[in-house]
Amino acid sequence: MTHQNDLDGTSVPFAPSFVHRLHFTSDVFGADRDVLARVLEPSGDRPAKVQFWADEHVDRARPDLRRKLRAFADEHADRIELAGNVQVVEGGEAVKNDIHILERMLKVFHAAGLDRRSYVVVIGGGAVLDAVGFAAAIAHRGIRLVRLPSTTLAQADSGVGVKNGVNLFGKKNWLGSFAVPWAVINDASLLETLPDRDFICGFSEAVKVSLLKDPAMFAELCRTAGQIRRREPAATLPMIAASAEAHRRHITRNGDPFESLEARPLDFGHWSAHKLEAMTDFRLRHGEAVAIGVALDTIYSSMALGLPAEDADRVLRCLVDLGFDLAHPALSDTRPLFEGLEEFRQHLGGRLTLTMLRRVGDPVDVHEVDDATMRRAIERLQEYGAEHSSGANEAAETASRAGAGDPARA
Amino acid sequence: MTHQNDLDGTSVPFAPSFVHRLHFTSDVFGADRDVLARVLEPSGDRPAKVQFWADEHVDRARPDLRRKLRAFADEHADRIELAGNVQVVEGGEAVKNDIHILERMLKVFHAAGLDRRSYVVVIGGGAVLDAVGFAAAIAHRGIRLVRLPSTTLAQADSGVGVKNGVNLFGKKNWLGSFAVPWAVINDASLLETLPDRDFICGFSEAVKVSLLKDPAMFAELCRTAGQIRRREPAATLPMIAASAEAHRRHITRNGDPFESLEARPLDFGHWSAHKLEAMTDFRLRHGEAVAIGVALDTIYSSMALGLPAEDADRVLRCLVDLGFDLAHPALSDTRPLFEGLEEFRQHLGGRLTLTMLRRVGDPVDVHEVDDATMRRAIERLQEYGAEHSSGANEAAETASRAGAGDPARA
Numbered sequence: 001m002t003h004q005n006d007l008d009g010t011s012v013p014f015a016p017s018f019v020h021r022l023h024f025t026s027d028v029f030g031a032d033r034d035v036l037a038r039v040l041e042p043s044g045d046r047p048a049k050v051q052f053w054a055d056e057h058v059d060r061a062r063p064d065l066r067r068k069l070r071a072f073a074d075e076h077a078d079r080i081e082l083a084g085n086v087q088v089v090e091g092g093e094a095v096k097n098d099i100h101i102l103e104r105m106l107k108v109f110h111a112a113g114l115d116r117r118s119y120v121v122v123i124g125g126g127a128v129l130d131a132v133g134f135a136a137a138i139a140h141r142g143i144r145l146v147r148l149p150s151t152t153l154a155q156a157d158s159g160v161g162v163k164n165g166v167n168l169f170g171k172k173n174w175l176g177s178f179a180v181p182w183a184v185i186n187d188a189s190l191l192e193t194l195p196d197r198d199f200i201c202g203f204s205e206a207v208k209v210s211l212l213k214d215p216a217m218f219a220e221l222c223r224t225a226g227q228i229r230r231r232e233p234a235a236t237l238p239m240i241a242a243s244a245e246a247h248r249r250h251i252t253r254n255g256d257p258f259e260s261l262e263a264r265p266l267d268f269g270h271w272s273a274h275k276l277e278a279m280t281d282f283r284l285r286h287g288e289a290v291a292i293g294v295a296l297d298t299i300y301s302s303m304a305l306g307l308p309a310e311d312a313d314r315v316l317r318c319l320v321d322l323g324f325d326l327a328h329p330a331l332s333d334t335r336p337l338f339e340g341l342e343e344f345r346q347h348l349g350g351r352l353t354l355t356m357l358r359r360v361g362d363p364v365d366v367h368e369v370d371d372a373t374m375r376r377a378i379e380r381l382q383e384y385g386a387e388h389s390s391g392a393n394e395a396a397e398t399a400s401r402a403g404a405g406d407p408a409r410a
Numbered sequence: 411m412t413h414q415n416d417l418d419g420t421s422v423p424f425a426p427s428f429v430h431r432l433h434f435t436s437d438v439f440g441a442d443r444d445v446l447a448r449v450l451e452p453s454g455d456r457p458a459k460v461q462f463w464a465d466e467h468v469d470r471a472r473p474d475l476r477r478k479l480r481a482f483a484d485e486h487a488d489r490i491e492l493a494g495n496v497q498v499v500e501g502g503e504a505v506k507n508d509i510h511i512l513e514r515m516l517k518v519f520h521a522a523g524l525d526r527r528s529y530v531v532v533i534g535g536g537a538v539l540d541a542v543g544f545a546a547a548i549a550h551r552g553i554r555l556v557r558l559p560s561t562t563l564a565q566a567d568s569g570v571g572v573k574n575g576v577n578l579f580g581k582k583n584w585l586g587s588f589a590v591p592w593a594v595i596n597d598a599s600l601l602e603t604l605p606d607r608d609f610i611c612g613f614s615e616a617v618k619v620s621l622l623k624d625p626a627m628f629a630e631l632c633r634t635a636g637q638i639r640r641r642e643p644a645a646t647l648p649m650i651a652a653s654a655e656a657h658r659r660h661i662t663r664n665g666d667p668f669e670s671l672e673a674r675p676l677d678f679g680h681w682s683a684h685k686l687e688a689m690t691d692f693r694l695r696h697g698e699a700v701a702i703g704v705a706l707d708t709i710y711s712s713m714a715l716g717l718p719a720e721d722a723d724r725v726l727r728c729l730v731d732l733g734f735d736l737a738h739p740a741l742s743d744t745r746p747l748f749e750g751l752e753e754f755r756q757h758l759g760g761r762l763t764l765t766m767l768r769r770v771g772d773p774v775d776v777h778e779v780d781d782a783t784m785r786r787a788i789e790r791l792q793e794y795g796a797e798h799s800s801g802a803n804e805a806a807e808t809a810s811r812a813g814a815g816d817p818a819r820a
Binding site (some may be wrong): 008011013014015016018019020022023043044045047095096106107108110113115116117137138139140142163165168169170173174175176178188248251252253256257258259262266271346347349350351356367374 | 420421422423424425426427428430431432433446453454455456472514516517520523524525530547548549550551552573575578579581582583584586588630634658661662663665666667669670672675757760761777
């Protein structure tokens, strides 16, 4: 009965089917509420059992939210059964740092009798989507999850993805899973109450994905960066949609949505971004850190991998035009910064694999980084940032030493 | 930006690739240890980091296990790095009932620095595979899991599957996920130390899967039932392999391995089996309960769905020839038993969907059960069991009231 190798039928490939549903709406709890209603499919002759979860930031910014959700449920009482009140959870990284919040989520699911055909609808920023999404993924081996990302960052990037997670042992996303959401609804009205600083944060991920996948999209970002910075919907909404669609194409067409390969191509610029967030106790937001990380690996790519200098200049200019500050004191602290390379390797396991750029739209995997060249890239970035950007990072670091937890990116 | 329905590109189907690796060995830590070694692929230029987990039952039955695992690692030191000692965990349902054991597993993974390219090799019965598998699935969004099922039941059935889980809120598998194991190795030597009662338990699942999928396999089971009962390897090993392969074909070819549809066809006979386990405080083992459940739904199918009476007789005779006792006092306790139908529905959500039989190899989904007919089926089964089987269940129930926990199947 012993088989000697993998070629005798012991390895059977298979490819189960998934569906990725992504909707764009202008006012999901108002004029476009039918989109949400249709996503919540009844199960046979039973109404869809639905539980809403909201990020405290959204709940505070939209005092009408709970009333609207109740009205929505009342209006669709023929096909929707509300499973308890709207649940409000702490926003930001805090929701991922406290395992007891995860336990509470599971208890609330259980108390409401949610099952695998029920729906958890979560409205919030990336951290809240991650934490509630993980709880939903492991309850009954997966309750249907509908994500309504409330930040540009989550709408353009993570909210569209298939990952969830919480932090454990002081490491980001140490606990988590891959799970395809039942549906994602990117709603424009949810973004209106975002502060300017948060609003711009999503666009560094848009720059990143365009550099990896779509030169035309990158050109459009360069052209409209000023309008985006001024929050002109005619520029921002198409670009969020383009970024979300590019992210989705990566998931649905690249063949490795659950990251069984060693490369993680969407993490261009992220090794330093993750580390800079931790080094600044998260005073630097993810989108801001990604802007710096993308700029840094762009310069490195031009120094070491043949990315044309004029393309590198376009990238830096685009990020500055969007309003990002590319200089940061922590960049000069190269010893802890370079530890980010090892931490990045550890999370994926195996050997180091970074995505860099040969040209715009032409990424390349590299397995080592030349220290001296990276140091020169950092110097060049600090100079560029000092000349062209706002100086906000320097001011913020000088002013503030208070901060949240500091989970190393794992 | 509002899309009106699912037909305008908002729903994108995709089908990521997985590989299901299933090996059959005679002596996986001895003559066939190369099979295990080759499954543990190094990651780039780094050796495979491997942590072994063993069911206490296996550890006790095989005092040489730890020495052999160390010798195995020493022999392959060029490609394998042992991550700590062999971890021994409580066997049976207890390991799934204590959430602190899950926490300990995660801590041990973390302390050893396991990552997504590391391996957790788990040797044990179905419960241990479920619990360690769940921990491995959520650490770093999935550490590679190699399962070595140590019971006929796990080798023929669940060990080959893509599910894991632990019990929570007193409900079986309330917490869990779908995760494709890196590899499964069904080793014959691991079964040698099983007591007779446990040894036979796997074959009710073999009967079940043959009735659903493979009439020729069912005929072979009928023909060799006596040899299987006497544990003749020439009969038992091919049948375990056939059952495992049928289970795997279900996963890799039926298109719904992660159970997004409402039916769960492999759960033929399981609504009553799960309930009987709970009603007897798990004195009735899963394989024994499945034998009764399969027999019951077979009789019901012959009464209500046109399954020929001679086929139903063959099923009952086969189960009795294998050594199963088909009568059980708890069957007459119809009120709690019938609650099993509602609990079965709840776990999947939506409407009740049971798989029944029209003919051998021709299953059919039904959405309701006729109470009176099911009562008659129970009476017929009790009569048949009293005439043909051992009476062991009656004796056991009379003698024993002690038992383990009683998680309702969720």
